[in-house]
Amino acid sequence: MTVHEALEAPLLRFEEALSELVRSEVLFIRLIHQDLVTAGGKRIRPRLVFLASGALGGAPYDLELALAVELLHSATLLHDDLIDDAETRRGKEAAFRKYGNAVSVLSGDFLLSRLLFVIAKTGRMELVERFAEVAKTLSEGEVLQFQVAALEDYSLENYERIITAKTAVLMALCTEGPALLKGEAEEVREALRRFGLLYGQAFQMRDDYLDLMGTPETLGKPVGGDVREGKATLITLLLMERFPEVREILRRKGREAGDLERLRALAQESGVAKEVEERIRQRAEAAARALLPLPDSPYKEALKALALKEAKRLS
Amino acid sequence: MTVHEALEAPLLRFEEALSELVRSEVLFIRLIHQDLVTAGGKRIRPRLVFLASGALGGAPYDLELALAVELLHSATLLHDDLIDDAETRRGKEAAFRKYGNAVSVLSGDFLLSRLLFVIAKTGRMELVERFAEVAKTLSEGEVLQFQVAALEDYSLENYERIITAKTAVLMALCTEGPALLKGEAEEVREALRRFGLLYGQAFQMRDDYLDLMGTPETLGKPVGGDVREGKATLITLLLMERFPEVREILRRKGREAGDLERLRALAQESGVAKEVEERIRQRAEAAARALLPLPDSPYKEALKALALKEAKRLS
Numbered sequence: 001m002t003v004h005e006a007l008e009a010p011l012l013r014f015e016e017a018l019s020e021l022v023r024s025e026v027l028f029i030r031l032i033h034q035d036l037v038t039a040g041g042k043r044i045r046p047r048l049v050f051l052a053s054g055a056l057g058g059a060p061y062d063l064e065l066a067l068a069v070e071l072l073h074s075a076t077l078l079h080d081d082l083i084d085d086a087e088t089r090r091g092k093e094a095a096f097r098k099y100g101n102a103v104s105v106l107s108g109d110f111l112l113s114r115l116l117f118v119i120a121k122t123g124r125m126e127l128v129e130r131f132a133e134v135a136k137t138l139s140e141g142e143v144l145q146f147q148v149a150a151l152e153d154y155s156l157e158n159y160e161r162i163i164t165a166k167t168a169v170l171m172a173l174c175t176e177g178p179a180l181l182k183g184e185a186e187e188v189r190e191a192l193r194r195f196g197l198l199y200g201q202a203f204q205m206r207d208d209y210l211d212l213m214g215t216p217e218t219l220g221k222p223v224g225g226d227v228r229e230g231k232a233t234l235i236t237l238l239l240m241e242r243f244p245e246v247r248e249i250l251r252r253k254g255r256e257a258g259d260l261e262r263l264r265a266l267a268q269e270s271g272v273a274k275e276v277e278e279r280i281r282q283r284a285e286a287a288a289r290a291l292l293p294l295p296d297s298p299y300k301e302a303l304k305a306l307a308l309k310e311a312k313r314l315s
Numbered sequence: 316m317t318v319h320e321a322l323e324a325p326l327l328r329f330e331e332a333l334s335e336l337v338r339s340e341v342l343f344i345r346l347i348h349q350d351l352v353t354a355g356g357k358r359i360r361p362r363l364v365f366l367a368s369g370a371l372g373g374a375p376y377d378l379e380l381a382l383a384v385e386l387l388h389s390a391t392l393l394h395d396d397l398i399d400d401a402e403t404r405r406g407k408e409a410a411f412r413k414y415g416n417a418v419s420v421l422s423g424d425f426l427l428s429r430l431l432f433v434i435a436k437t438g439r440m441e442l443v444e445r446f447a448e449v450a451k452t453l454s455e456g457e458v459l460q461f462q463v464a465a466l467e468d469y470s471l472e473n474y475e476r477i478i479t480a481k482t483a484v485l486m487a488l489c490t491e492g493p494a495l496l497k498g499e500a501e502e503v504r505e506a507l508r509r510f511g512l513l514y515g516q517a518f519q520m521r522d523d524y525l526d527l528m529g530t531p532e533t534l535g536k537p538v539g540g541d542v543r544e545g546k547a548t549l550i551t552l553l554l555m556e557r558f559p560e561v562r563e564i565l566r567r568k569g570r571e572a573g574d575l576e577r578l579r580a581l582a583q584e585s586g587v588a589k590e591v592e593e594r595i596r597q598r599a600e601a602a603a604r605a606l607l608p609l610p611d612s613p614y615k616e617a618l619k620a621l622a623l624k625e626a627k628r629l630s
Binding site: 024025029075105107114119128139143144147 | 340342343344394396416417420421424427429431432440443446447448450451453454455459461462465
């Protein structure tokens with residue numbers, strides 16, 4: 001049985017359990033969750049849990065952990081992606097927005113309450129503690145991202161803090177979690193934690209790269225979303241060091257005609273695009289190397305392959 | 316030592332612990348929390364915890380529980396009171412709003428992560444379970460309130476569901492919590508839980524009454540906020556049964572000149588205002604009676620007095 005086949009059953013149970021878990025008597029909560037939570041998605045985080053679980057031997061399970069990380073991720077999506085309520089009223093937005101931001105946010109809170117429920121079911125207080133830490137770091141990372149944009153406090157150091165806090169620490173919990181639940185040795189826990197952190201960073205760096213350098217077709221949304229929110233990512237930060245105009249473009253949130261095209265051209269011509277791809281590759285390879293202390297297995301190979309894919313992911 | 320004096324020390328420790336707990340390295344989180352969380356407030360929920368704790372004998376403590384209920388309450392305030400982002404940009408709103416709704420919401424999430432931290436510190440998994448239940452009910456109640464307004468699904472039954480879910484269940488956890496932590500008999504737990512539920516309902520009924528019938532001076536905000544959000548409360552629900560025009564006023568969210576004055580006049584002339592006050596008094600008295608199984612003590616008397624105050628509270 002391949003790893004891919006071995007994951008089918010737990011992923012199926014995951015979808016069933018998730019639907020069950022987010023069931024509510026309140027119609028508007030059901031409608032939002034139909035759109036956002038139970039409509040599929042790549043389930044990257046539950047997959048990480050199952051792969052890490054499998055890499056430790058035994059069946060790839062830890063269903064509650066997989067549910068909890070996905071619930072935290074989905075709630076964050078509902079909480080950080082608010083839109084202008086005036087736009088909602090003009091009906092420009094997706095169906096699930098039409099009840100307004102507050103309903104989206106409170107539906108996210110509902111998911112967080114189900115996260116509490118599902119970790120309580122494990123009976124493991126250290127899991128409650130780890131989720132407390134991760135949720136704290138995650139919310140701080142999200143707010144820091146807004147703060148850096150508002151104060152134009154752009155730096156590579158802040159960029160690393162943001163991608164670590166808002167993406168990598170949750171990925172690290174996905175991979176370390178099974179080791180924690182199984183009571184593995186510190187060396188194994190640390191290896192899986194480091195893998196999750198480095199993989200999460202590479203993942204976010206790739207997402208940020210594609211946000212500017214990708215195509216609307218592969219992204220499934222217009223390019224330049226980060227620029228339009230005044231958010232500097234690795235590519236714009238490196239460009240800023242060489243071209244003062246990039247700071248101006250970010251300040252005006254890419255609103256002038258040709259701004260995005262200019263950034264893309266500068267990134268290609270200056271070699272910054274290549275440099276960023278190289279940095280992502282290095283981070284992905286560091287993630288793969290972090291798994292060295294683990295016994296060889298198809299699951300370990302699958303985790304490595306997942307990380308190395310970030311060096312060339314296009315969508 | 317009076318109950319009032321006995322509560323001083325725990326409330327002081329509460330304020331210190333709360334400030335410590337919500338400390339963050341992220342500037343924007345600190346700014347929002349200064350405005351909203353550590354700026355005082357009536358601390359009704361922590362007081363309930365301390366009073367219930369005292370009524371069970373021993374020092375009125377349960378600090379972690381008091382912190383957890385206040386964190387949940389504060390996070391909900393940050394999550395259900397979103398405003399039009401366009402207004403934020405025009406600078407019409409309070410200082411803490413100026414970074415936008417998303418930052419408020421994510422700062423609320425930070426508080427929820429601290430709630431997890433503080434209940435993990437108690438080492439009591441049944442507390443995690445209870446918070447999971449209450450947070451679920453609370454978010455469902457908040458969404459239901461928006462849903463009822465959007466669908467004009469007005470009924471006394473929905474009103475009772477909403478005030479119970481969004482206010483009373485958390486109050487019930489405040490009062491039952493200490494009994495749960497102390498391992499009290501089921502009869503005592505149930506008495507305190509029923510007290511919290513009935514008191515919470517009376518409290519919300521009084522808040523809703525004052526929202527329409529109070530004065531801007533005692534309210535500290537313009538009257539008619541609920542009408543302007545299309546939210547029916549006990550007073551408008553009872554008026555609706557007698558005067559069809561009230562449904563029209565609610566539908567247009569009290570936007571026409573004289574709408575609010577008309578509602579207030581109708582409520583006074585028809586006797587509905589008196590009827591609502593009578594219903595609040597009955598609920599408050601039921602709360603006081605629920606405490607019967609508890610041994611007599613100054614704390615029990617203080618809880619009773621707190622409930623009976625709802626029958627005449629003006630601000």
